[in-house]
């Protein structure tokens with residue numbers, strides 16, 4: 001089953017190990033997560049490896065053993081950052097995640113798991129990456145935000161902070177709005193409309209103007225199933241279905257691709273729940 005958003009009512013400590021703390025601070029001044037930090041619902045600290053340099057020049061990186069291009073972030077300054085964070089968050093337990101293109105793909109379900117932690121330290125790599133021995137001794141998990149290579153882990157860390165920030169009670173003005181978003185229940189979100197009623201000759205669907213809440217809910221649910229089937233059929237495969245949903249999905253599939261009905265029935269409708 002896909003991610004279910006459980007809003008947490010406790011504050012969360014988030015730390016980011018980075019040699020560019022200003023980049024992080026500038027990005028977190030605005031928006032709902034920025035306000036959660038301002039209110040104190042999220043404590044966000046940056047820890048700079050340059051405060052634990054290898055030498056009097058302030059170096060935190062060195063040439064790779066074995067030769068090759070670029071530099072590697074040295075283990076000791078990063079390890080010192082983790083030790084300092086552990087001291088800061090005591091008695092809470094700290095999990096340390098390295099942002100890395102080689103890590104587990106960040107998803108709403110991984111976010112849901114991480115949102116249950118009291119303290120999470122995100123380590124942003126730079127250059128050619130970080131010394132493997134730091135990973136072995138100090139990192140609990142590696143997180144990738146996608147199959148591409150960024151120049152540093154800061155943007156990836158900000159993505160994680162933004163997603164986790166939405167789990168904190170009070171961050172969203174209406175918590176219900178995050179309970180039926182894309183990936184909740186393995187479905188994409190339904191289409192949204194606002195005024196005007198007609199835009200460039202496109203009308204808002206009649207049912208949304210009907211005032212019939214039950215009909216609106218049914219329409220939205222059907223739209224979520226249809227959209228997911230069209231765009232992300234992979235999400236539907238592991239899902240378990242209520243009987244009404246099975247009928248909706250059968251209907252979508254048989255309209256769009258009658259030939260696929262058998263496959264989707266075999267793969268995804270076998271786990272129908274009442």
Ligand code: SAM
Pocket residue numbers: 098099100101102123124125126127128129130143144145146147148149150151152153154156
């Ligand atoms: N040589 C490394 C490799 O090929 O796996 C890439 C190093 S990258 C230039 C520098 C840093 O950016 C990484 O240490 C990591 O922290 C971050 N990074 C790059 N791509 C990322 C991604 N897709 N997800 C998360 N972090 C990423």
